[in-house]
Amino acid sequence: NAGVTQTPKFQVLKTGQSMTLQCAQDMNHEYMSWYRQDPGMGLRLIHYSVGAGITDQGEVPNGYNVSRSTTEDFPLRLLSAAPSQTSVYFCASSYSTTRNSPLHFGNGTRLTVT
């Protein structure tokens, strides 16, 4: 049981480049989400999905796109990378969309934009 798998673990981009951070879960979880973690700021929600074909914005969605074509996968796309997007990105899922369902996190992708 792999849980939540994120790839790549590390990535360096130049300003203006685009890329996709991959997230896959094998637990048949309905809810999936993306967070970014910055020092002294905790985790901030970027986008989330309550099921295949349904996505919504979180607290800091600008500069990011998501899609959810299958239950398992929830990729995060950076359209034109900026230094302000240097961060550690976490994908998280939960079995249920009920609001008390705890999240399962991947191990993160550390992104540096130069």
Added chain:
Amino acid sequence: AQSVAQPEDQVNVAEGNPLTVKCTYSVSGNPYLFWYVQYPNRGLQFLLKYITGDNLVKGSYGFEAEFNKSQTSFHLKKPSALVSDSALYFCAVRYSGAGSYQLTFGKGTKLSVIP
């Protein structure tokens, strides 16, 4: 808007002593409250949650948390700290009613357990 405050950036405690990591929250309506732990270079792991009912919630690895509605607090506790408890701890809140799925995290508290 909902928010979480973890007033201490760092907590140091001797091994074997009790530990407390503080959390206060603000939310319109009834909250769901969570504690997560993060070890270096890893994602967050769920420790425990408060939904409703008993104000003392027990979780993984001997941790517990006390919900206090009047003080809007949800402090994490453990009777006897272990060196292996050293990690970054996050409190989080989510409004229990309809609407946004936003889960708001605090900034985290680094716990260091000294042998």
